[in-house]
Each structure stands twice: as C-alpha cells, then as structure tokens.
Amino acid sequence: MASQTGILGLQGTVGGLxxxxxxxxxxxxxxxxxxxxxxxxxxxxxxxxxxxGLSAKYSKLLRDSLRVAIAAAxxxxxxxxLTQKMREIIGxxxxxxxxxxxxxxxNSAPLLGFNFNAGAGIGQTMYFPYEVTGAGxxxxxxxxxxxxxxxxxxxxxxxxxxxxxxxxxxxxxSLTYANGVVAAPLGILPINSAPLANQAVVAxxxxxxxxxxxxxxxxxxxxxxxxxxxxxxxxNNSTNPLAIEYVA
Numbered sequence: 368m369a370s371q372t373g374i375l376g377l378q379g380t381v382g383g384l385x386x387x388x389x390x391x392x393x394x395x396x397x398x399x400x401x402x403x404x405x406x407x408x409x410x411x412x413x414x415x416x417x418x419x420g421l422s423a424k425y426s427k428l429l430r431d432s433l434r435v436a437i438a439a440a441x442x443x444x445x446x447x448x449l450t451q452k453m454r455e456i457i458g459x460x461x462x463x464x465x466x467x468x469x470x471x472x473x474n475s476a477p478l479l480g481f482n483f484n485a486g487a488g489i490g491q492t493m494y495f496p497y498e499v500t501g502a503g504x505x506x507x508x509x510x511x512x513x514x515x516x517x518x519x520x521x522x523x524x525x526x527x528x529x530x531x532x533x534x535x536x537x538x539x540x541s542l543t544y545a546n547g548v549v550a551a552p553l554g555i556l557p558i559n560s561a562p563l564a565n566q567a568v569v570a571x572x573x574x575x576x577x578x579x580x581x582x583x584x585x586x587x588x589x590x591x592x593x594x595x596x597x598x599x600x601x602x603n604n605s606t607n608p609l610a611i612e613y614v615a
C-alpha cells in the first residue's frame with residue numbers, strides 16, 4: 368500500500384509502479400506463477416516440486432501414525448530426514464512418469480532401519496536378540512532372551528527401562544492409517560531386574576492390512592529414573608533409540 372512521504376512524495380506501490388525511498392520508480396515485477404505452471408523450461412522444477420510435496424505428506428502420515436512412540440525418541444531433524452527417505456522411495460516407482468510417481472509398498476525396503484533419533488542408535492543400546500514378523504492382523508516382536516544387566520547399555524542415572532514396540536498400517540493413497548494395539552507390553556522394568564526369556568509382544572490391527580498398504584513396526588527403548596515412586600524420562604529422551612525394524 369502506498370503512503371505519502373511529502374507534498375508529492377510517494378512510497379510503496381501504486382498500480383503497477385513501485386515508488387522507492389530514494390525517489391526512483393520501477394515497474395512492479397509480474398508474478399511468475401503462470402510461467403512456473405506453463406513454461407517448458409520449468410518442467411523439471413514442477414516435477415520435483417510435486418514429488419517433494421508428496422514425500423512430505425507421506426513423511427507426516429508415518430510420523431502421525433507413530434506419534435506416541437516418536438514423542439519419546441526423536442531428534443529435531445526427523446521430519447526432514449524422513450521426507451528425504453520418502454523421496455528416495457518415490458524415485459523407485461518404475462510405472463509412473465516423473466512428477467507423478469508415488470509410494471509403492473513393494474519399494475519400502477529403504478525405510479528398514481530408519482532411526483527416528485539420530486543421537487541414539489539401537490545398535491549401541493540394545494544388545495539382546497529380537498525379531499519382528501507379521502502374519503494376518505498381527506505384527507509380533509519376539510525376544511528369546513533378555514538380561515537387562517548385560518544386554519542394555521543404560522545411560523548414567525537410569526533406574527528403569529521400557530522396551531517400545533508399535534506398528535501401524537498406512538494407506539498411502541488415501542493418506543490414512545490404523546494403529547496396532549499392543550495389549551500386553553513388557554512395561555517399565557528395573558535395570559537390575561531378572562533375565563527374561565521367550566517374550567512375545569504383539570500389535571494387533573482391527574483387520575489384516577490391505578496388500579497395498581505400508582505396514583511398519585518400530586522397536587526402541589525408553590529410559591527412566593524413579594524418584595519417590597514416580598518415573599521421570601531421562602535426559603529429555605535424548606538417549607532413547609527408536610527405529611523401523613519391520614516393513615511390509
């Protein structure tokens with residue numbers, strides 16, 4: 368909006384003219400939206416922008432579906448890192464043209480091992496064997512043996528730990544998801560608790576996921592300090608790892 372700065376002085380925009388403080392006048396630059404939408408030289412840019420925007424939607428969908436687990440174990444760049452991973456997967460679509468490529472669950476392998484908390488790795492924290500498998504409406508984490516005293520690298524000050532397991536089924540076309548319900552988690556246990564054997568933690572969906580859906584299972588561990596009977600998260604969750612350990 369233009370404003371009068373003297374008897375005849377103007378500053379700002381009037382019609383298609385821009386009046387500067389130094390008294391100069393120039394024509395207002397035309398919007399480049401129409402050229403972006405139509406110019407042949409901008410085709411690659413339009414294609415990249417379309418696929419990047421879709422990658423961001425996929426990333427948000429996955430993060431939303433696992434938000435409870437991620438809230439206790441994620442870094443400040445997890446959104447951008449996951450968007451980059453989704454962009455990589457979109458690039459594997461061998462059916463659609465550039466700019467129209469989409470997520471195909473058959474190409475989801477690059478998600479395996481994705482760590483939501485770059486500052487805390489599972490391989491440097493959890494030394495017990497486990498396996499995550501899927502069958503029908505269930506995704507199961509099997510732990511043949513777990514000795515907390517030797518199999519968990521607990522940070523200083525931790526008195527308790529919690530093995531985290533969650534699963535979600537994502538429809539990447541409608542951008543909707545369903546969460547598996549873990550009816551019997553291992554719960555919060557003392558760092559010096561007795562060894563466990565043959566444990567199974569099961570996440571169950573309301574129905575078996577559709578074949579085209581992306582199904583993910585995440586594994587992690589949260590650390591706590593118990594004070595006067597209450598459990599407090601340790602170090603603002605910076606020591607809690609969480610990674611995708613199952614994709615289908």
